[in-house]
Amino acid sequence: MGDRRTAFVARREAMGYTQETFAAELKVEFSTVGRWERGEATPQPFRRPRIAKALGVTLQELGTLLGQAPAPARCPATVAVVPPDLAEADDMNRRDLLRLFSATGALLALPPATGDVARAAAAGAEEFAVFASHLWRVYGLASNKSQVLPLVRTQLDVLTDALRQSQTPATRQRLCRLTADLFQLAGEIYFDGDRYTNAAHCYALAADASKEAGAPDLWACALTRHAFIAVYERHFIDARPLLDLAANLASRGDTGLSTRHWVAAVQAETFAGLGDLDACQHALDTAAEVQHLTGRVHNGGWLRFDGSRLAEERGTCYVTLGRLELAEAALADALNGALTARRKAGVLTDLAMIGVHRADPDQVITYADAVLATARQTGSGVVARKLRGLQPYLAPLLADQNIQRLDAEIAGLVSGHAA
Template sequence: MVRGREWSGFEAAALQEAMRRSVRDFAALLGVEGTTVVNWRTGLGSVRPRSQTQAILDTTLDQRATADDRARFEEILIEGEAAWRERHQTSRRRDTTKPVQTSDDPSRTPTVQSLGTAVPTTVEVSRPATQAGAYPMEISEMNRREVLRLLSIATTTLITPVIIDWDRVQFTAASGRLDMGVLDQYATLNRMLWKHYGEAETKAAVFGTVREHLSILVDGLRGSHSAKLRSRQLELIADVLQLTGEILLDSNHLAEAAHCYALSGTFAADAQAYDLWACALTRHAYIGIFDNRFDDALPLAEEAVEVARRGDISLPTRYWAESVRAQVQAGCGEADECQRAFDAARGVAGLGETPSLGWLRFSGDRIDEEEASCLIQLGQPEPAERILMPLLERPLSARRRASVLVDLAAAGALRGDPVQTVWYGGVSVDIARRTRSGYVGRRLDQLRGRLTGLADDRHVAHLEREITRLATSPAY
């Protein structure tokens, strides 16, 4: 067996240059994060890609590079790293006296700001935090692994016995003791993070800040010895886990999102926070809608409805749960059950003004677009269009507008209208590219399944290729 080349960051960067690929294109070719390629170009000879990446680089050089590519690659290696640096005006950012063995991911240290004088926090009040790296709007593999580590730590606290002897615990990063006043400030921070998430066009931009805040909350829980404080901490963590899941869902990391929702529900149930628990179940059920697994989603949606009935009647939780149950029933082809659920969900219109909680943002203005989606799912384009067209006049968020446009494109496909399909589908693709939203990308992927009947139209064929290209982009 012939042993492959021992690749360094310099050789990987040389191959990228020889193949005349951009950072994004080269990352997509190899199936790695864009930040990994940036890391190779930064560390060069001090970086050693992982073993599986070494094998991918071998295959790329041997089978995917042309003869001219390989000739240019050898010329760059002969010129050497110093010449490469001078040509690219690159300064070394690593300690070259110690070779790095597994450094595909760049090191990132989130900045921790302070909200009050005595309590550490992870939110900079003036603006939402963004991630470092070449593609700050993407969730890095390192960040995903860190969240999974935190989830593992959080899970172990569920089986830790509670000692109801102390009313306060020492918070490792704070000057002073943890008490209800401090937890109230963290609740405020949770709401701020949800606000930043809602305002961010690209949701992954707030992921680093949310992850750091989750870390502090989990660390505090591990040292909790008061039942009252612990219950409040469980609520706060359940809240942030749902936000973490929302960001992961939008970035198309469905398994991690489901893990966050499931653990959030467990924490909320332990704290007897029924509305928060029902929302976790509802979000978990929505993954089934997102992934066309309606039979799997149905038990979660029905449990969410039952749990919501035990919650605060002044909150819209039970109406949201019914709305999502309606969408699941539509996916299962149960038109009558879908209608009954929507009739129940429309009760939100009679609800008075509700407090802003962050994790619960359901109101009557969403009912129409969700009912239209159900009608599309049930193969009824005409009534869906009558609902959808007026929605375009509303000031919708980018994601909601894209969702309406996808449904209008789907209605066109159901009616055999290629012009409508291409027009609205094309605008949705543009929004998906701009926002890098995995949610919009998934909706477009669902639309792609409806284009079969129009496959002979060249414009529809072009739209299908654009959706496919979007789905295979490393940002999704």
């Protein structure tokens, strides 16, 4: 916590601004002004000319108001790195996303046109497609997924501008496909960051753009991601109609792709949550048929299902259904495979849950401690949410001191993540 910037506050008040009107003048969130004034954050350099103008001071005088001492002399080879104000950056991302939602939704409703710009747009679409595939790869490799968001948002700005231009119907369809692709990636980033409302908006726009593009597989994947938010929040009854629609779309898509099998895998989790073992097993069997496909069954971007996660998904379903022996065998099989940190955390959380059902504190601690370590290392909201889902089930074991410690650490992690 920093010291309150009383001189900065006094100058803002002397200029006749409330915190609300000052925030509106600067086009920032009201909460951002509050953090500046409490000394919890410092305005980023690109904002300072506008702040200085609003307060009627020079940039040097603004530095004094903010209580910033001049930078000490240093060796030319030494570079000072100022950490970004993450809260302010998050405010910017949210505002930019809302603007994109509004702009893209309106542009998708416009008809295509023709002209000289259309030919340029057709050439640019090829470059957009290459860059989008690169972004998915960067996302897959990034330990902190939120770091990819500014790149995705910038590319969505470019696509939105392209949609404003005149295009042929074919180029417009291509641009709509790319927009749907990147909105699904934006949704994945927000989902990983525990921002489910933002993720849902992204998936909804991806579905609209996919429909405009006439791309049933892309559309089905957007709906499946949207439905998975409900599955993840254990609102299984809400997920079912979206998945039914996704399955119908996937049946009209490319039979060489794994779309319909991925939809079935998410349906299996939904049926497990609804307590329907037979329907769950049937859906898992349908998902497993992906192993009979030949050739390239996914594109590594908005469609990445190849059956490699089936053991994990079976394990999750069986844990939900209370079939512990089946679950443990499937999860042990999953651990023998090559897992990303986030996927491994999901498997370990399910194994900890089995320990809860068996009233075995040692098993719970062994697996949950490993998940805690992953959550701290990656900052993933998905991993934190896994632990949050485990926490209520720890109550019967709280007589054990190690379980008490685990419960407190999960509470601290979840609280810190929410902040």
